[in-house]
Amino acid sequence: MIQHKDLYRNFIIECGVGSNDIVSSSPDSYISYLQSVSNLIGSDINPITLRSEADISNIARNLEGMRKQKTIRNYCSAMRKYIAFVEVNGL
Numbered sequence: 001m002i003q004h005k006d007l008y009r010n011f012i013i014e015c016g017v018g019s020n021d022i023v024s025s026s027p028d029s030y031i032s033y034l035q036s037v038s039n040l041i042g043s044d045i046n047p048i049t050l051r052s053e054a055d056i057s058n059i060a061r062n063l064e065g066m067r068k069q070k071t072i073r074n075y076c077s078a079m080r081k082y083i084a085f086v087e088v089n090g091l
Contacts, residue, residue, distance in 0.1 A: 002034050002082075003046035004091065011085040033078035040066060047091040050082055 002008065009027050017026045038045045040063060049055065056079045063072050085091075 001038060001044045002031065003044060005031060007089065008082060008085050012081050030078040030081060033075045034082060037075050037079065045082065047086045050079055051086060052083065056080065
């Protein structure tokens with residue numbers, strides 16, 4: 001589960017993610033990436049579990065071998081946006 005999912009989606013749209021999409025929706029991809037991370041680590045994504053670059057590094061390290069590096073980089077991008085969302089909203 002992703003805590004504040006709808007607010008996060010609005011935040012990434014306001015940041016311009018997906019503004020040039022033609023075929024698929026980048027905001028939906030970001031949500032999907034975070035949901036995959038949540039499933040893989042067996043924990044919710046929320047402002048407590050994901051609040052710093054160190055959290056991203058630890059999660060990425062734990063995912064090595066479970067997914068391709070490109071996929072893990074995509075996960076990291078979505079996680080960084082989530083941290084920015086948390087910081088901007090004071091969560």
